[in-house]
Amino acid sequence: MTALNTAALNTAIGGPTLRQERRLVTEVPGPGSVELAARRAAALPAGLVSGNPIYAAAAGGGVLLDVDGNSFIDLGSGIAVTTVGNAADAVVARAAEQLARFTHTCFLATPYEPYLAVAETLNRITPGDHEKRTALFNTGAEAVENAVKYARAATGRPAVVVFDHSFHGRTMLAMTMTSKTQPYKHGFGPFAPEVYRAPMAYPYRWPSGPQHCAAEAMQQFAQLIDSQIGADQVACVVVEPIQGEGGFIVPAPGFLTSVAEFCRERGILLVADEVQSGIARTGTWFASEHDGLVPDLIVSAKGLAGGLPLAAVTGRAEVMDAAPTGGIGGTYSGNPVACAAALGVFEEIETHNLLERARAIGDLMVRELRDIASATGVIGEIRGRGAMVAAELVVPGGRAPNRDAAVAVGHHCRNNGVLTLSAGTHGNVLRFLPPLSISDYLLIDGFGVLRDAFATL
Template sequence: MTELSGGSALPQERRVVTAIPGPKSLELQARRTATVAGGVGSVLPVFTTRAGGGVIEDVDGNSLIDFGSGIAVTSVGASAEAVVRRASAQLANFTHTCFMVTPYEGYVEVCERLAELTPGDHAKKSALFNSGAEAVENAVKIARAYTKRQAVVVFDHGYHGRTNLTMALTAKNMPYKHGFGPFAPEVYRVPVAYGYRWPTGPENCGPEAAAQAIDQITKQVGAENVAAIIIEPVLGEGGFIEPAKGFLPAIVKFANDNGIVFVADEIQSGFCRTGQWFACEDEGIVPDLITTAKGIAGGLPLAAVTGRAEIMDSAHAGGLGGTYGGNPVACAGALGAIETMRELDLNAKAKRIEEVMKGRLAVMQEKFPVIGDIRGRGAMIAIELVKDPETKAPAPEAAGALAKACHAEGLLVLTCGTYGNVLRFLPPLVIGEDLLNEGLDIIEAALGRL
């Protein structure tokens, strides 16, 4: 079957013709080892030649089912027609002028789309950057400029990037922070509503975790010192944790009551990934600032901070920017990605992916007690693996073994989680249902062999 909805003419089929990785990939890996820094890792060292729809084709002629989307980036597919068309046209006109030197319409258009799509009907403005970490760092700068305060509050299991400030904001030490300190000061971490592991059970988790977090902020930091509270509405690297219901609204109310800028980090969860344009819409959250990247531009590097106009305008002229921020080719790609999301109704597609995946995974959970929890929304789904469903002791070895078994069969999956025991699924939203089910067949068979 050839899937054209994502703009890809690649045959939409799994094809395993060599061991994975194959001989040509191994040859390239040897070249890579000689010249690429060892600190740059890869989940699966197969070298890509083409990708699109729901597949990745490697140099050895293998075609892998893609349950990773380049970590939630290629939601519209890795070669979506509108992204390729618009970016190619822009490439022919000019590659760069620097928006801070001579501006161009594409940047303005992306900011207009962001004002339309992000939650809330207040006046909004945006600033464009290159990466998620840059967006988060600039959100902190803007919040500090607006509030004239310094402290930033983040949450257990949160991930916000790899720059010095965003490493400080990130919870997990290995591999993100280990040996790279000292980190930026005035960052404070509080509990998050992790329902599966909450001591008094998921039904009590939301209000209890919110009360704990607010108590810690009040006593240890002082609400009047806090510039920003930053949280992922669905925590990504920390294990696809959906904060228990009631938690986010309580934190937002506390922020609003105390003049604190509430920042929704939607870098992994935004742009239809959870079946809504943004995950914070699930509980009606309207953030003061929202950071986006990953899925925004169909694979081209682009990020944004969007928020209340009066907050966004608090930074002095020249205080925000960067040489490549809002690059014209990336902006063209973003307009193509948004066009694709709207035309194909990728929110509905994400919801259908959730329906299929959660249905199949629930059946697997009954057969395999190693699956402790199934969670997530839309096409952002995960299973948490445990040694014992009673004690919930994390099983990172099982997660690693399961990922390896899937890779050998031609299914790309990713692991995550503070304990390294979560298998996460981020298929492109344009994936065909036959490929989706074939991928789930591979997971089920691999679980049976574990």
């Protein structure tokens, strides 16, 4: 076993609460992380990689502590998973209580109340006042695939339409639906049939300019379905209201509502993949609300259970009831401990008014990024909603993607105590997903490090 830097850890933890500060006590990575990396190399496959070379020992509030006692400002939330904060009080308390009762019975064998409570809450908070049903799963990819199964069962149609720059998961159908080949798809084919891809209304990179983006993207989308596939063959259109791995692309105003209307007219089901954007991340329960969307099916995961594996498909009752008896399920789906954790997440959001907090965090991050952008020609666009914000980096003087700058900024931040994430089809987007429990002080400190990182380019 690797020996932790016990003195540094004890000093930092100070009882049950981590000290909310950025502090480096060793080089990055420190000796404890280096030792663990050596064990990793001998035990894990080479293709399984991590964005940062540090190994976590504790996390909470707005910081992550590594095994060497270094305290990092967390601007990633485990890729939008610990939205309410890592080890949030209500999540830990409810999960621990359930853990002591029983860890598993399999809902398909012997059901339990926490599953029902999570489903009832999702039926209440997802967009639309129609009658709904919810089924629980383990991961976002699994939920996406089951949403397609529900859509195919309800419509009797085979085809699925997705968009450029999309990410829907790593299992076979979800990987097929994902746009980016490297690293997600290369070498893993052949892929699932009957998946078609339409252009995303990406204002910053639309060839004829953002003013034409929504109308032209909609025209191409409609032509794909009506002329190439046949609307009567399309079961569903699956869209991220804000594209996550694609670079936090916010579709051009009016595009998503036009897509929804088009789908309604042709009997095509609209599926909103809110794996990354849902559960309070954007300042609303779901990002669909920003565009007034009422999807037929909505997929949630990541932030749903505060770090425990849980995902959901919530949809119109008549669609969800269309799947045959026994056709949907899974051994671990809707695990009782994960369900209890999800109820803790809902409690944290409602008790601490985290929807409003997400909006305030977003305002602060955009303000800081605009200030940084005014001093550099590298930030081409700042975009996002609520506490889901990104900066697209370009070669100064144009719009050519600048992946090298994104890598350099990320390395500088990490080496100075701030954890960031990258994204984008070209790897040139810095995305910011801080936990909603982070303080303004830590955010400002973290963006000060980011400012220094851009100054070094």
